[in-house]
Amino acid sequence: xxxxxxPYFDPDFDTLIERIHxxxxxxxxxxxxxxxxxKVDSKxxxxxxxxxxxxLTDLDLIISKSYISSDGGWFMDxxxxxxxxxxxxxxxxxxxxxxxxxxxxxxxxxxxxxxSCIERSIRPRHVSTNQTTLEITGIxxxxxxxxxxxxxxxxxxxxxxxxAWTHNxxxxxxxxxxxxxxxxxxxxxxxxxxxxxxxxxxVEAHHYDGERRRVSVTAPAATRTHTERRLHQLMSADKDxxxxxxxxxxxxxxxxxxNCKEKGYSMVNVRSRDRPKLLFDTVCTLTDMQYVxxxxxxxxxGSGAFQExxxxxxxxxxxxxxxxxxxVTQCLIAAIERRVSHGLRLDVCTRxxxxxxxxxxxxxxxxxxxxxxxxIRTRGERAIGSFYVTDASGNEVDPNTVELVKKQIxxxxxxVTKSPAWVPLSSPPSTQRSPSDAIERPRFSLxxxxxxxxxxxxxxxxxxxx
Numbered sequence: 479x480x481x482x483x484x485p486y487f488d489p490d491f492d493t494l495i496e497r498i499h500x501x502x503x504x505x506x507x508x509x510x511x512x513x514x515x516x517k518v519d520s521k522x523x524x525x526x527x528x529x530x531x532x533x534l535t536d537l538d539l540i541i542s543k544s545y546i547s548s549d550g551g552w553f554m555d556x557x558x559x560x561x562x563x564x565x566x567x568x569x570x571x572x573x574x575x576x577x578x579x580x581x582x583x584x585x586x587x588x589x590x591x592x593x594s595c596i597e598r599s600i601r602p603r604h605v606s607t608n609q610t611t612l613e614i615t616g617i618x619x620x621x622x623x624x625x626x627x628x629x630x631x632x633x634x635x636x637x638x639x640x641x642a643w644t645h646n647x648x649x650x651x652x653x654x655x656x657x658x659x660x661x662x663x664x665x666x667x668x669x670x671x672x673x674x675x676x677x678x679x680x681v682e683a684h685h686y687d688g689e690r691r692r693v694s695v696t697a698p699a700a701t702r703t704h705t706e707r708r709l710h711q712l713m714s715a716d717k718d719x720x721x722x723x724x725x726x727x728x729x730x731x732x733x734x735x736x737n738c739k740e741k742g743y744s745m746v747n748v749r750s751r752d753r754p755k756l757l758f759d760t761v762c763t764l765t766d767m768q769y770v771x772x773x774x775x776x777x778x779x780g781s782g783a784f785q786e787x788x789x790x791x792x793x794x795x796x797x798x799x800x801x802x803x804x805x806v807t808q809c810l811i812a813a814i815e816r817r818v819s820h821g822l823r824l825d826v827c828t829r830x831x832x833x834x835x836x837x838x839x840x841x842x843x844x845x846x847x848x849x850x851x852x853x854i855r856t857r858g859e860r861a862i863g864s865f866y867v868t869d870a871s872g873n874e875v876d877p878n879t880v881e882l883v884k885k886q887i888x889x890x891x892x893x894v895t896k897s898p899a900w901v902p903l904s905s906p907p908s909t910q911r912s913p914s915d916a917i918e919r920p921r922f923s924l925x926x927x928x929x930x931x932x933x934x935x936x937x938x939x940x941x942x943x944x
Contacts, residue, residue: 501518501519501520501521501580501581502517502518502519502520502581503516503517503518503576503577503580503581504516504517505517505567505573505576505577507566507567507568510558512560512564512566513542513543513558513559513560513566514558514559514560514566514567515556515557515558515559516534516556516557516559516576516580517554517555517556517557518530518553518554518555518556518557518580518581519552519553519554520552520553520581521551521552521553522548522550522551522552522553523553524765524770524792525765526548526553527546527548527553527555527761527765527771527774528707528758528761528762528765530555530557530580531757531758531761532704532707532758532762533576533579533580534557534559534576535754535755535757535758537572537575537576538561538562538754539559539560539561539562539567540559540560540561540562540564540754541557541558541559541757541776542558542559542560542777542778543556543557543558543776543777543778544556544557544558544757544774544775544776544777545774545775545776546771546773546774546775546776547772547773548770548771548772548773549772549773606638606639606654606702606705607698607699607700607701607702608662608663608698609638609639609654609655609656609663609698610635610654610655610656610657610663610664610665610670610673610695610696610697610698611652611653611654611694611695611696611698611702612630612651612652612653612654612655612673612677612693612694612695613650613651613652613692613693613694613696613708613712614626614649614650614651614653614677614681614692614693614694615648615649615650615690615691615692615712615713615715615716616648616649616681616684616685616689616690616691616692616716617647617648617649617684617685617689617690617691618644618647618648618649619649619684620843620848620870621684621843622649622680622681622684623642623649623651623839623849623852624836624839624840624842624843625680625683625684626651626653626677626680626681627833627835627836627839627840628836628840629676629677629680630653630655630673630677630835630836631832631833631835631836633672633673633676634657634658634659634832635655635656635657635658635664635673636655636656636657636658636661636832637653637654637655637834637835637854637856638654638655638656638855638856639653639654639854639855639856640652640653640654640835640852640853640854641705641706641709641852641853642849642851642852642853643709643713643816643817643851644849644850644851645713645718645812645815645816646718646719646720646721646722646812646815648713648716648717648718650709650712650713650716651852652705652708652709652712657669658832663697663698664695664697665697665698670695670697671695673695674693674694674695677693677695678693681693690716690717692712692716706755706758706762707762707766709816710759710762710763710766710813710816711766713812713816714763714766714809714812718812718816719808719809719811719812720808722807722808722811722812722815723807723808723811730750730751731748731749731750731751731811731814731815732747732748732749732750733746733747733748733749733806733807733810733811734746734747735747735797735803735806735807737796737797737798738788739796741788742790742796743772743773743788743789743790743796744788744789744790744796744797744803745786745787745788746764746785746786746787746788746789746806746810747784747785747786748760748783748784748785748786748787748810748814749782749783749784749785750782750783750814751781751782751783752778752780752781752782752783753783753817753818755817756783756785756814757776757785759813759814759816759817760785760787760810760813760814762813763809763810763813764787764789764806764810767806767809768791768792769789769790769791769792769806770789770790770791770792771787771788771789772788772789772790773787773788774786774787774788817851819850819851819866820850820851820866820868820872821848821850821866821867821868821874821875822866822867822868822874822875822880822893822894823864823865823866823893823894824864824865824866824867824880824883824884824891824892824893824894825862825863825864825891825892825893825894826838826854826861826862826863826864826865826887826889826890826891826892827860827861827862827889827890827891827892828860828861828887828888828889828890828891829859829860829861829889830856830857830858830859830860830861831861834854834856834861835854837887838854838863838865838887839852841883841886841887842865842867842883845879845882845883845886846869846870846879847867847868847869847870847875847879847883848867848868848869848870848872849865849866849867850866850867850868851865851866852864852865852866880893
């Protein structure tokens, strides 16, 4: 019998570099007067940049600048961040959480008291591993979310959180539910099949034969994709980017791609209006398209955001063909547009109960309002959500209708403001900018601020009874 010899690979070899040079995270409040610097040095791997940006955006932090370099197998990044009000990060529990999240090995060195403080004050909002997940994509038609929520209430499925986006006549939503009977996830295959069948019937009723649609019900999993990243994936798979062009509308979003063959990179420049989570949406798209960011510079100035990336495909190739460059351009524009707010934002804080999402969306439907995007989450006995709505024609909502909706929803319903017009970044030469425009900070989301404050209060003071 012939002996076969194979080379031996030490299983600990892959982690050798990290053990010799462990990742380092520095939160610096001294260097800059108006922001906190978060500096990260770590071994490079695919997707690490997205993980870093995801941690910061999930905390509702504003990233005004970022410098990224990941050549030579090592990742170095500097983020300029503030809180929603433009202040530096001074909360020690928040700083410890950032250090732990960006460098998991650091958690072993944090005292138990500090660790419990972190877990109590800051909890993950966009990943759920202990609820049943519903994913729906299809044509954006009025009343779809309302009917879906009504069916879930009839099936005694309690919605613990939900996020819905609409873009280019397409809609996608992810809903996390629990079984009302046992207060836990739905794991029985027959019951899951029943829920999926009922939802499929509702979605099918809103579509003509041959139109794309998808309904999926999955049991809890040990690992799950970040909710907003998954929404990008669902809408991309639903081909919502097909009508996007390299210079959209009046020039709100501009994407250009050039090849630097002597350096072996493709240079991607993105120019758009600034908004929260813009960096996450861009990096998420490049990562899911299997591109590697080797160098990048991101900055915001006034209301504008400027992003420059030096990328290659994971196979080492640059964007050689026009079709590939066009596809990347379309996907980036779509990723930026999906989260652009349209209509009136209505923030709701009320008592958590079975059928709450159904009740709220029914009020919108009965008042001829169309939901452009929605997010609702629950914590114990409280629920808080943000809804962007327009009238049936896509126009502004009548103020009298707003007051009527607020009364019918009950709880604390706060009509915030109409979303600002999406205007071109380049002004005509004759237009003079005021001094206040020159120092304009990125807009913050009042809904995110309310949610973050609610989480902090509920973590430290316990649940607030209605």
